[in-house]
Amino acid sequence: MTTLTQDTISNNPMDELLQREGAVTIPKVGDLVEGIVISISKNEIYIDLAGITTGIIRGREIYDESEEFSNLKKGDKAAATVIGLDNENGYMELSLREAGHKKAWDHLEKLYKEGEIVESKVIDANKGGLMIKLGNVIGFLPVSQLTIEHYPRIEGGDKNKILGHLKSFVNQILKTKIIDVDEKDEKLIVSEKAAWNDKQKKVISKYKVGQKVKGKVTGVVDFGAFVEFGDNLEGLVHISELAWQRIDDPRDVIKVGDIVDAEIIEIENTKISLSTKKLKTDPWVEVAQKYKVGQKVRGKVLKVNPFGAFVELDKDIHGLVHISELSDKKINNMDNVVQADKDYDFVILTIDAKNHRLGLSLKANQDKKEKLAKEKAAKEAENNETKKEDPAEAKDEKKEEIESAKETKDKAKDEKKEEKK
Numbered sequence: 001m002t003t004l005t006q007d008t009i010s011n012n013p014m015d016e017l018l019q020r021e022g023a024v025t026i027p028k029v030g031d032l033v034e035g036i037v038i039s040i041s042k043n044e045i046y047i048d049l050a051g052i053t054t055g056i057i058r059g060r061e062i063y064d065e066s067e068e069f070s071n072l073k074k075g076d077k078a079a080a081t082v083i084g085l086d087n088e089n090g091y092m093e094l095s096l097r098e099a100g101h102k103k104a105w106d107h108l109e110k111l112y113k114e115g116e117i118v119e120s121k122v123i124d125a126n127k128g129g130l131m132i133k134l135g136n137v138i139g140f141l142p143v144s145q146l147t148i149e150h151y152p153r154i155e156g157g158d159k160n161k162i163l164g165h166l167k168s169f170v171n172q173i174l175k176t177k178i179i180d181v182d183e184k185d186e187k188l189i190v191s192e193k194a195a196w197n198d199k200q201k202k203v204i205s206k207y208k209v210g211q212k213v214k215g216k217v218t219g220v221v222d223f224g225a226f227v228e229f230g231d232n233l234e235g236l237v238h239i240s241e242l243a244w245q246r247i248d249d250p251r252d253v254i255k256v257g258d259i260v261d262a263e264i265i266e267i268e269n270t271k272i273s274l275s276t277k278k279l280k281t282d283p284w285v286e287v288a289q290k291y292k293v294g295q296k297v298r299g300k301v302l303k304v305n306p307f308g309a310f311v312e313l314d315k316d317i318h319g320l321v322h323i324s325e326l327s328d329k330k331i332n333n334m335d336n337v338v339q340a341d342k343d344y345d346f347v348i349l350t351i352d353a354k355n356h357r358l359g360l361s362l363k364a365n366q367d368k369k370e371k372l373a374k375e376k377a378a379k380e381a382e383n384n385e386t387k388k389e390d391p392a393e394a395k396d397e398k399k400e401e402i403e404s405a406k407e408t409k410d411k412a413k414d415e416k417k418e419e420k421k
Contacts (some may be wrong), residue, residue, distance in 0.1 A: 026052065027092070030291055031082045032099055037311035045096075047078055048083030053092050055080065061095035063136075088134065104137050105183035112178040117195045120176045125166035127159055132176070132190060141176065147196045148226060148234045150174075153219040197270040203231045209264050212279065217258040225254050227274055235272035237262060243277050244284065244356070246310060246318050248303065283316035284353045290317070290356070296349045296365060300341065304334050311346065311360055313359050321346060326362050338362065 035047035084093030215229030350359035
């Protein structure tokens with residue numbers, strides 16, 4: 001058998017003549033060809049290429065990402081890519097893998113552009129998300145692209161627990177949308193959240209900003225709490241919208257399972273922001289009736305940081321004492337001046353009800369104490385000065401005492417004389 005090569009084909013005068021006359025063209029490497037399966041086994045598939053030659057598909061080249069030719073049988077029509085013009089046995093080497101790869105990625109690109117919702121099978125998980133299979137193509141579903149329902153809400157962010165949660169989805173089918181596809185880099189990224197968002201847009205359209213809802217707390221995280229309400233909708237109450245007072249940990253004021261009333265404060269696409277504090281009376285409206293500038297108050301230090309300390313005056317009103325108002329002396333260690341969970345006396349410097357701010361001073365109260373102490377000491381000294389005896393006055397007083405005693409004595413003598421008479 002004459003061995004055909006790319007060079008002999010391209011330089012053969014007869015081939016050129018046949019091409020000019022519209023005769024059959026000999027395939028080249030990289031061409032997509034079609035033929036009829038004439039023999040098939042586990043590791044080899046033989047295809048008749050329209051009487052031109054016989055092609056063979058073997059080994060890993062049988063794998064078809066598009067799944068179009070995954071279940072071929074004798075007599076079926078199949079398309080394959082030419083990867084070699086002839087082999088050691090004179091057969092043209094073909095590949096379903098390359099042909100399927102191209103078809104598969106072209107199909108994914110089409111799904112991506114059309115925004116179709118597709119079913120992705122979870123085959124594995126890592127700490128960043130889920131490994132999925134779409135057709136025969138392996139892709140990735142980042143944890144950030146999971147729906148709120150499936151998102152791992154793990155206390156403390158324990159990575160091992162997060163991985164355990166993600167592993168529970170293996171073998172499940174998730175409704176997803178393709179959000180990134182690149183055949184060259186073989187990158188396929190899908191999103192469950194994007195698919196869910198499309199479905200929820202109609203439901204969310206029923207709600208408006210300012211509307212009040214009642215729901216159940218489904219998760220509490222460092223930045224707030226998730227609340228489920230209505231038709232399986234879920235909104236976030238940010239930590240700043242949980243209460244009027246300052247909160248360090250949402251878990252201090254809310255817990256999973258709580259039934260709460262909230263107000264919708266923002267709807268952005270399918271993201272709903274809620275507020276529970278808006279349905280409560282703002283305590284700062286009446287702050288002027290409780291506190292005055294210059295007033296001495298006692299409060300508990302909640303938290304100490306490099307620029308000062310947060311102080312609780314009551315359960316609703318918190319204030320800030322800036323580091324410059326802690327002491328007149330240089331502070332090397334804040335613990336030497338104030339400590340968390342301890343009570344101190346302060347003086348109110350400023351009140352800004354509109355912006356929920358109240359400024360305090362520790363050193364002003366200390367200065368006031370010192371001033372009062374000095375005034376008290378001065379007064380006591382003045383009293384002591386007043387009590388000091390003047391020498392001249394003391395002498396006159398002594399003289400008067402002697403004269404008075406003499407008069408009393410003379411009077412007694414006269415009384416005795418009268419008695420004798």
